[in-house]
Amino acid sequence: GCFECCIKCLGGVPYASLVATILCFSGVALFCGCGHVALTGTVSILEQHFSTTASDHALLSEVIQLMQYVIYGIASFFFLYGIILLAEGFYTTSAVKELHGEFKTTACGRCISGMFVFLTYVLGVAWLGVFGFSAVPVFMFYNIWSTCEVIKSLQTNVTVPGDQICVDIRQYGIIPWNAVPGKACGPILENICNTNEFYMSYHLFIVACAGAGATVIALIHFLMILSSNWAYLKDASKMQAYQDIKAKEEQELQDIQSRSKEQLNSYT
Numbered sequence: 001g002c003f004e005c006c007i008k009c010l011g012g013v014p015y016a017s018l019v020a021t022i023l024c025f026s027g028v029a030l031f032c033g034c035g036h037v038a039l040t041g042t043v044s045i046l047e048q049h050f051s052t053t054a055s056d057h058a059l060l061s062e063v064i065q066l067m068q069y070v071i072y073g074i075a076s077f078f079f080l081y082g083i084i085l086l087a088e089g090f091y092t093t094s095a096v097k098e099l100h101g102e103f104k105t106t107a108c109g110r111c112i113s114g115m116f117v118f119l120t121y122v123l124g125v126a127w128l129g130v131f132g133f134s135a136v137p138v139f140m141f142y143n144i145w146s147t148c149e150v151i152k153s154l155q156t157n158v159t160v161p162g163d164q165i166c167v168d169i170r171q172y173g174i175i176p177w178n179a180v181p182g183k184a185c186g187p188i189l190e191n192i193c194n195t196n197e198f199y200m201s202y203h204l205f206i207v208a209c210a211g212a213g214a215t216v217i218a219l220i221h222f223l224m225i226l227s228s229n230w231a232y233l234k235d236a237s238k239m240q241a242y243q244d245i246k247a248k249e250e251q252e253l254q255d256i257q258s259r260s261k262e263q264l265n266s267y268t
Helices: 002-011 015-050 054-092 094-100 107-153 186-193 196-267
Strands: 166-168 183-185
Touching: 015 054, 015 107, 015 183, 015 186, 015 196, 054 107, 054 196, 107 166, 107 186, 107 196, 166 186, 183 186, 186 196
Parallel strands: none
Antiparallel strands: 166 183
């Protein structure tokens, strides 16, 4: 009774779509949450150590603020889109057919399924670009961190003073060349690497990059699922047409037989 009903309901869950949805939500949450906090920490580091004049990094601050608003939109969109894809997985999986019997497929339903395939493909390509873009701040912070490690290793070597080792943020193009001071050298750079803002921002950018990669994997997973569901709907449509033709032929055959019996009865 109840146990068989639970097993039957569990058999109707599209586990592939469920796993892809969880992975997509996790990746987007990591990218948006960690990216938002890391961008705030980046602005704080620039204002305190590399660009003390507000006008020098005003454009960068506006761009980062705009990116934070874009992150809000991305999080909201993918929350709704993930739910829609999960619902589409429920209603196109073969398990639904086993639970609720035969169902009719329409041209509109197949068109919507094909539209999801195309939209997911476009989003997957876009997220590949987001994944590559999210690796840029990781590369920049890694260069700064590795330079600090070099300064620490040279403290015992008096022939190479650490003051000659610097990091110039202006060469990355995020602040103009007339920004003051624009670079940090020696112990000042080492102190920057030891701050909480640098430590948190560096690791949050790594997590955000990993979240973008997880989202790309989730969208590829969704693309495979949607393609499979679309093929299933297409085959179901052909089967439905075949069954309609077969039923029509059987009905015609029954009509012919019934008319033949009536004529035979009237003759006899």
